[in-house]
Amino acid sequence: MSFNSRRTFSTTAAAFKVGCAMVKPVHHKVKIRKKFLSPRFPELKIDPSDIRSPKYKPYLTQPDRVKDYYHNTLKSDLLLVGYRHDQVKVEGVKRRQWDMTSPYHLNRPLRKPRGQVVPSPDIQPRDWRNVPQFETITLNCWVKEAKLKPQMAIAGSLQLQQMTGCKTKPIYAKTNVPTWKVRPGMKMGAKVTLAGKYASQFLTTLTEIVLPRIRDFKGISNKAGDRYGNIAFGLQPEHIKFFPEIENNQDSWPQTFGVDITLHTSAQTDADARILLSALGIPFAGTERVPKNLLNDVKESTIDSNVEDVKSVETVKAVKASEPVS
Amino acid sequence: MITGTVAEREFTKAQKYPIPAHRGVWFPKGMPDIKHGRDRRFKQEVNLPKEILEGDAEDLENVGRPISANPRITEADKKNDQTSLERELPRTLYLLLKQNGQWKFPTFQLENDETALNQVAENGLRQLGGDNINTWSVSGTPAAVIKYVNGNILPYGTSVDHEGVSREYLMKSHVVAGQFVPQQGKGVEEYKWLVKEEIQPLVEKPYFDQVRHLLAQI
Numbered sequence: 001m002s003f004n005s006r007r008t009f010s011t012t013a014a015a016f017k018v019g020c021a022m023v024k025p026v027h028h029k030v031k032i033r034k035k036f037l038s039p040r041f042p043e044l045k046i047d048p049s050d051i052r053s054p055k056y057k058p059y060l061t062q063p064d065r066v067k068d069y070y071h072n073t074l075k076s077d078l079l080l081v082g083y084r085h086d087q088v089k090v091e092g093v094k095r096r097q098w099d100m101t102s103p104y105h106l107n108r109p110l111r112k113p114r115g116q117v118v119p120s121p122d123i124q125p126r127d128w129r130n131v132p133q134f135e136t137i138t139l140n141c142w143v144k145e146a147k148l149k150p151q152m153a154i155a156g157s158l159q160l161q162q163m164t165g166c167k168t169k170p171i172y173a174k175t176n177v178p179t180w181k182v183r184p185g186m187k188m189g190a191k192v193t194l195a196g197k198y199a200s201q202f203l204t205t206l207t208e209i210v211l212p213r214i215r216d217f218k219g220i221s222n223k224a225g226d227r228y229g230n231i232a233f234g235l236q237p238e239h240i241k242f243f244p245e246i247e248n249n250q251d252s253w254p255q256t257f258g259v260d261i262t263l264h265t266s267a268q269t270d271a272d273a274r275i276l277l278s279a280l281g282i283p284f285a286g287t288e289r290v291p292k293n294l295l296n297d298v299k300e301s302t303i304d305s306n307v308e309d310v311k312s313v314e315t316v317k318a319v320k321a322s323e324p325v326s
Numbered sequence: 327m328i329t330g331t332v333a334e335r336e337f338t339k340a341q342k343y344p345i346p347a348h349r350g351v352w353f354p355k356g357m358p359d360i361k362h363g364r365d366r367r368f369k370q371e372v373n374l375p376k377e378i379l380e381g382d383a384e385d386l387e388n389v390g391r392p393i394s395a396n397p398r399i400t401e402a403d404k405k406n407d408q409t410s411l412e413r414e415l416p417r418t419l420y421l422l423l424k425q426n427g428q429w430k431f432p433t434f435q436l437e438n439d440e441t442a443l444n445q446v447a448e449n450g451l452r453q454l455g456g457d458n459i460n461t462w463s464v465s466g467t468p469a470a471v472i473k474y475v476n477g478n479i480l481p482y483g484t485s486v487d488h489e490g491v492s493r494e495y496l497m498k499s500h501v502v503a504g505q506f507v508p509q510q511g512k513g514v515e516e517y518k519w520l521v522k523e524e525i526q527p528l529v530e531k532p533y534f535d536q537v538r539h540l541l542a543q544i
Binding site (some may be wrong): 081 | 330331334418464465467469498542544
């Protein structure tokens with residue numbers, strides 16, 4: 001008996017045991033949420049998006065005109081404006097293989113992409129899923145005077161809070177530049193990222209109140225942009241006074257600080273981002289340069305003469321009504 | 327800091343927020359127990375802001391006059407005047423014409439292949455509705471194409487190797503300003519500015535099935 005029950009390589013020990021469970025032990029895998037089993041707190045079972053739930057937080061508390069305009073009018077227009085037949089994917093610059101001339105190339109991480117450090121993403125043909133959308137605004141206020149007078153960084157931070165109504169984060173110097181008397185760790189100002197209703201509110205203030213009152217403002221440079229659909233520009237200290245939050249309380253602001261503003265969009269190229277932002281009321285000026293790799297994104301058999309037309313910036317105007325014309 | 331809507335600021339101003347505890351200060355009702363701007367010892371009191379009603383809303387000289395919004399229901403809404411652009415203010419309106427006894431979007435014949443489609447649509451609209459309408463054509467790309475065989479609409483997804491297929495391209499444009507004034511002798515029997523739900527009973531069913539997805543819900 002003892003000989004037979006000895007463990008061999010062809011059998012398992014469990015097969016000889018009596019009373020082993022035939023039911024798979026699911027209790028390891030299925031998470032049991034006690035709040036659904038217990039009758040004690042019925043309101044905890046309600047979804048937090050339900051107004052009866054104690055976790056409910058209202059978020060649609062005010063109309064957002066920028067968002068409404070985008071979803072009702074702009075999105076379908078941008079799809080048509082950016083659409084071209086037989087558009088093909090434009091490959092981004094990717095990491096390269098080593099040429100294996102040296103045995104040390106084996107298992108090495110790939111080479112850097114040509115001309116840049118990080119690879120760039122592919123540019124997909126326009127379809128209804130990748131219509132550019134306005135996402136966030138970043139305001140960055142670097143106060144030069146703060147290297148000698150540290151309290152000026154706080155004033156810059158307060159100015160950003162006054163303009164946006166959002167809590168700011170401090171920014172610090174990163175490098176040591178003895179001629180500029182900058183050392184790492186010095187607090188040099190503040191930044192804030194706006195999203196949702198705060199971003200819409202700020203954009204409206206910018207396009208309807210501030211930018212029209214700047215005398216020498218022709219438009220944001222068409223050369224601005226980081227190639228991936230984010231457009232940045234700067235406002236001088238005297239332009240900050242046009243913000244109504246600052247202007248209505250001028251005595252408290254003897255000194256204002258310039259701000260760098262970055263408009264983040266989900267566009268794949270800067271040209272697409274400019275079309276979107278001009279539709280939201282931001283003017284652009286100057287000559288525009290289209291990157292070479294974007295010029296041949298249509299199948300060769302269907303290249304027509306209006307490629308340049310599509311690339312140029314178009315301004316979408318405010319609309320009252322629309323009518324398809326057949 | 328000025329944040330939020332006017333209503334939010336009015337609400338905040340109307341509230342009586344509790345005074346926080348201070349060392350060395352005697353509070354007659356006991357030390358306050360404040361969490362999230364509310365004294366937990368007492369029932370919360372919410373004060374609704376009183377409406378400011380000082381002066382006449384019509385008096386334009388008075389800067390502090392109460393704000394009165396313009397009505398969202400216009401004269402054209404009351405009369406159900408469907409030829410007016412001043413109707414259904416929050417909605418998107420579409421221009422429909424009755425040509426040859428049939429309600430449709432404005433339709434024009436393509437004379438030659440030289441002119442761009444959106445240019446043909448813009449020029450045609452001027453001929454039917456006069457120069458008094460300022461429109462902006464969104465794109466040279468058609469929003470859709472409707473195919474006809476012997477005057478009947480081909481449903482979506484049907485193969486088109488038929489000989490006698492004729493096509494209608496739908497070009498989108500926005501009215502910026504102006505009015506559509508039907509011109510004499512151009513074959514416009516009637517015109518209407520309609521929202522999506524009003525278009526459905528007016529046009530033929532196969533035609534509406536082709537354009538249903540293009541029309542805005544709002």
